[in-house]
Amino acid sequence: MDTIDRSLSEEQRMMRASCRAFVNDFVAPFIRQNWQREWLMDPDARLPRSILEQADRIGIRTLGVPEEFGGVPLDPAHEVQTFALISEEIARGDSGLSDKLVQIWKVSVLLRNVAPRHLQEIWFPRIVKDPGFLLAHCLTEPRGASDRWLPYNAPEAAMQTRAVLKGDEWVINGRKQFISNGYDASLYVVYANTKPGAGMLQGTSSFLVPRGTPGLTIARCNETLGGRFMNNGELVFEDMRLPRDHLLVENDALARTGVYFRPGKIIQASKNLGVGVAAFERTAEYVQNYVQGGRILIKHQAVALRLAEMATKLRAVRALLHEAARAVDERAPDAEELCNMVKLFASEEVFKVAQH
Numbered sequence: 001m002d003t004i005d006r007s008l009s010e011e012q013r014m015m016r017a018s019c020r021a022f023v024n025d026f027v028a029p030f031i032r033q034n035w036q037r038e039w040l041m042d043p044d045a046r047l048p049r050s051i052l053e054q055a056d057r058i059g060i061r062t063l064g065v066p067e068e069f070g071g072v073p074l075d076p077a078h079e080v081q082t083f084a085l086i087s088e089e090i091a092r093g094d095s096g097l098s099d100k101l102v103q104i105w106k107v108s109v110l111l112r113n114v115a116p117r118h119l120q121e122i123w124f125p126r127i128v129k130d131p132g133f134l135l136a137h138c139l140t141e142p143r144g145a146s147d148r149w150l151p152y153n154a155p156e157a158a159m160q161t162r163a164v165l166k167g168d169e170w171v172i173n174g175r176k177q178f179i180s181n182g183y184d185a186s187l188y189v190v191y192a193n194t195k196p197g198a199g200m201l202q203g204t205s206s207f208l209v210p211r212g213t214p215g216l217t218i219a220r221c222n223e224t225l226g227g228r229f230m231n232n233g234e235l236v237f238e239d240m241r242l243p244r245d246h247l248l249v250e251n252d253a254l255a256r257t258g259v260y261f262r263p264g265k266i267i268q269a270s271k272n273l274g275v276g277v278a279a280f281e282r283t284a285e286y287v288q289n290y291v292q293g294g295r296i297l298i299k300h301q302a303v304a305l306r307l308a309e310m311a312t313k314l315r316a317v318r319a320l321l322h323e324a325a326r327a328v329d330e331r332a333p334d335a336e337e338l339c340n341m342v343k344l345f346a347s348e349e350v351f352k353v354a355q356h
Contacts, residue, residue: 011075012082018058019089026054027093038228043183043221047097047229049132055101056131060086064108069124080263081325084270091274096229098271100134103181106267107135107189110260114248119208123187136185137260138176138235153199161237163192163205170207170247172240182233183221186211195251206253208246215240265339266325269346273317276350280310283356310356313349320345
C-alpha cells in the first residue's frame with residue numbers, strides 16, 4: 001500500500017527505501033520459508049543473527065546512538081517521525097523484528113539523554129560493534145507498571161523492586177516481567193524504588209545493568225501469541241550488586257522518561273500501522289487474483305467496498321500518527337495527548353482492518 005507523502009525529507013525517503021528493500025529482500029523471504037521457527041521452544045533458535053547483521057549493514061540498528069560513538073545520525077528536527085516511518089516498514093515484514101529493533105532505538109535515546117558520560121563512553125561503542133547487541137527497558141513488574149503512577153502517584157503503588165545503597169554498591173532485589181528483549185538483551189535499564197514512602201514519581205531511580213551481573217537471573221522467555229521473533233523475558237534480582245556509578249537517575253527517573261515513552265507510543269502506533277498495511281496488501285493481492293461467481297473478487301462491489309474501508313482506516317491512522325510524531329519532535333504542548341490518542345486509535349483501527 002504505497003502512499004504519497006510530500007512532507008518527507010530526502011533523508012526520510014532514503015531510509016524508507018532502504019527499509020523496504022531490507023524487508024522485501026531479506027525479512028519477507030525468511031518469514032515465508034521459516035515461519036514455523038517463530039514457534040520453536042528454544043528462543044535462541046528463532047531469529048538468525050544474519051537478519052540483525054543485515055539491519056546493521058543498512059544502518060537501522062544503531063539509530064539513536066550518538067554519531068560520535070559510531071551511531072547513525074538522524075535529523076533531530078524529524079527524529080521521531082523518522083523512527084515511526086522505519087518501524088512501520090519493518091513491521092510490514094514482521095512485528096517481532098520491529099519490536100526487537102525499536103527497543104535498541106528507544107533505549108539508546110534514553111541513554112543519550114540521561115546516562116553519565118563515562119557510561120556512554122563504555123557502552124555505546126559496544127552497542128555499535130556487535131550486531132547482536134540488544135537493549136531492554138525494565139519497568140513492568142508483576143503488579144503493574146505505568147498504570148501505577150497515573151493518575152494517583154500513591155506510595156502504596158510504588159515499585160516492588162527495591163535498591164539500597166550499601167557503601168559503593170547498589171543492592172537490588174525484585175522482579176521484572178513482560179520485558180521486550182528481556183530474554184536476550186546484553187544491557188538493561190532497570191527501575192527500582194530508592195525512597196520508601198514516596199510515590200513512583202518521587203522515589204524511583206534508574207540503573208544501567210549489564211547482562212551477567214551477579215544476582216541477575218533471566219528467569220524465562222514469555223511465550224507470547226505473536227511477535228515471537230522478539231524474545232519477551234522475565235528478570236529476577238536477588239541481592240544483585242551494582243557499582244554505585246551505574247546509577248542513571250536518582251529518585252525522579254520516571255520524570256525523565258518522556259524521551260522514552262513519547263516516542264515509544266508513536267512507534268507502537270507505527271508498528272501497528274505496518275501490520276495493517278501488510279494485511280491490506282495481502283488482501284488486495286488475493287481479491288485481485290481469486291475468481292468467484294465468474295469474475296475476480298475485486299469486481300464484486302461488496303468486496304471492493306470492504307477493501308476501500310480498510311484503506312480509509314489506514315489512511316486515518318497515518319494522518320493522526322504524522323501529527324502526533326511531529327508534535328513530539330516539536331515538543332508541542334499537546335504532544336502527550338496526541339501520543340495517547342494515536343496509540344489507542346492505531347491499535348483499534350488496525351485490528352478492524354485485520355478482521356476484514
